[in-house]
Structures are given as structure tokens and as C-alpha cells.
Amino acid sequence: MAQGQCERPVVLVGLMGAGKSSVGRRLAAALGRDFVDADDAIVEAAGMSIPDIFEAYGEPAFRDLERRVVLRLLAEGHGVVALGGGAFLDPAIRAEVRRRAVSVWLRADLETLVERTARKPGKRPLLMRGDPRAILRELMERRYPVYAEADIVVDTGPGPIEGVVRQVMERLAACERMR
DSSP states (O other): OOTTSOSSOEEEEOOTTSOHHHHHHHHHHHHTOOEEEHHHHHHHHHTSOHHHHHHHHOHHHHHHHHHHHHHHHHHHTOSEEEOOTTGGGSHHHHHHHHHHOEEEEEEEOHHHHHHHHTTSTTSOGGGGGSOHHHHHHHHHHHHHHHHTTSSEEEEEOSSOHHHHHHHHHHHHHHHHHHO
């Protein structure tokens, strides 16, 4: 691992489309750590896709499974973990992230989120309930105050992912200097 980086695992939070998975993979490679996408771990644990979990069992059952999987991932000590958009809202997950990791909010504006989520129609159950722009706007209003509790905030937008990774690494280095 690069000298001067926080030793704790890094947990990426933010809305769908913020770039958590893309940034997470590149960040883990740059730090010489492993990467886990919590949504992929949920799919593996359930043996079905997230839209299928929502369809078959509803959002409350999905959130319960998400909590159990994320808490397990945090206990396993992975180097970089990308959480699903709603996971950080769970008080138990937020408390465990605070205890075990450095949290990084990848903050994106509405236009960026609309453009990015449109690339994967059918994979975002919350957006299948109506107008994606209106839903994302409402999610931003509800979730951004909670995401703001993250240790580090990095804005992400239409620019290259490498720039976001570089900003995260700079903030992690600053975090290490403050210890």
C-alpha cells in the first residue's frame, strides 16, 4: 500500500450513478487493496438480482439482507467497499462504518446522476417507479444530509474517473496526516 494512506478500509457512499463501483475498483488498485461491491455481494448471497429481490420480497426484505451482507463485509476487513445507495442510511451500517473504516461520499449533481443511471435501465429498482429525474431529485433531498456525515466528501461529475480517484487519495493522505 502507498505510504501515507489511511490504514483503515475505505467505504464509498453515494447515490446510484455517483461512480462508487468504478471509482472503487480503480482506488483499490491504486492502494494495492482488494475491492468489494456490496451490491454484487448481495446478489451472490441471495442467488438473484437486486431487481428480482425487490420484486419477489420488497424493499424491506432487501434492506435487511443488505444490512447483514454489509456488516459481514465490514467485519471481513476488505480494503475498499462500495455500498449501495441506501445502505449508509441504515444506522447500524453507518455506526459500523464509523467504527471500522474511512467513509467517502462521492457527491454528484442531478444531471450527472440522470445521465449515468440512464445507461443501465432495468438495473435500478427505485428508478422503475416513475420519472427517474424526479426520483433522483427526491433521493438527493432525503439522502444527501445523511451522506454528509461521511468522513470525506469528493465531488464527481462528467470528468474522468481518474481525477476522482486522485482526489480521494489526496483526501486519504490528508486524513493520515491529521492522525
